Amino acid sequence: MEAAMGLMRRIPPKHTETALSALLSLMPDNSSDLLSQVDQPLQVLCDVECGKEFILCEYNRDADSYRSPWSNKYHPPLEDGSLPSSELRKLEIEANDIFAIYRDQYYEGGISSVYMWEDDNEGFVACFLIKKDGSKTGQGRRGYLEEGAWDAIHVIEMSMKLSVADGHLCNMGRMIEEMESKLRNSLDQVYFGKTREMVCTLRPPSEVAQLRMPDSA
Incomplete structure (x- = not known):
């Protein structure tokens, strides 16, 4: 199990589903542990009734169906699927509207979904999800992201x-x-900052390169 988790940490995210499927076939006895510990890319489904897309996850799943936050119905239809109370559903609708504004302001598009359900302590749990496909914004233009989410x-x-x-x-x-x-600050300072530092070290800007060139005799 430790070796399998180490392998999944080193697999590119776009190959996660393929690698996880292979591990499940090799380790059927550890299927529950693998599915609970490995984060898979979020999937999206369209609610035909509302014409809106929503995000699929374990928190809106019941059997093989997923509840839409827009219509509060399961897709595919499920008769006895669990639903939030009327009061919590009202809060869920408002949260989806507000979170959509947050998504547009911070992510400049994408898909968002909010799901809420009661817990055993007279409270509730809320799950906020956002999926942004960055490859759709570049449209093949040079200097833009070719693939990423x-x-x-x-x-x-x-x-x-x-x-x-x-x-x-x-x-x-x-x-x-x-x-x-x-x-975001951590990503910018640690990952992007270190990347810029390495690029400048390997390939300094033209101004610095000219200063380093010896004067011609």
Whole structure:
């Protein structure tokens, strides 16, 4: 199991599904551990009734069907699928509308979904998801991303009751914004910063290269 997880950490994200399928066939006894520990790329399905796409994940899944946050119906149809209470459903609808605005402002497009369900402690759990396919924005132009996607998953457990629904949305939104800001700063300073440093070391700018060239006699 340790070797399998080490392999999955080194596999490019676009090959995750293929590699996971191969491991499941080789290690059927560890299928539950593999499926729970390996993060797979988020998938998208269109809600035909509303004409909107929604994100598929374990948190809106029941059997082999997935609940749409727009129509609150399962696809494919499922008669006895679990649904949030009417009060929580109202909060879920509002959260989806607000999170769509957040997605457009910070990600400049993409697909977002919010799912909520009751827990066993008289509270509720909320899952916020965003999927942005960056390869669609470049359209083959030079200097733009050719292939790449960003998947964001935030799971928040609320222990308080739903007496102040607006306060819950504000608190959850603030938490997500702070967490994603820290993540972006970390990526920019550590990964992109180190990449720029290495590129400049291997291939210095033209101004620096001219200064290093010896004067011709």
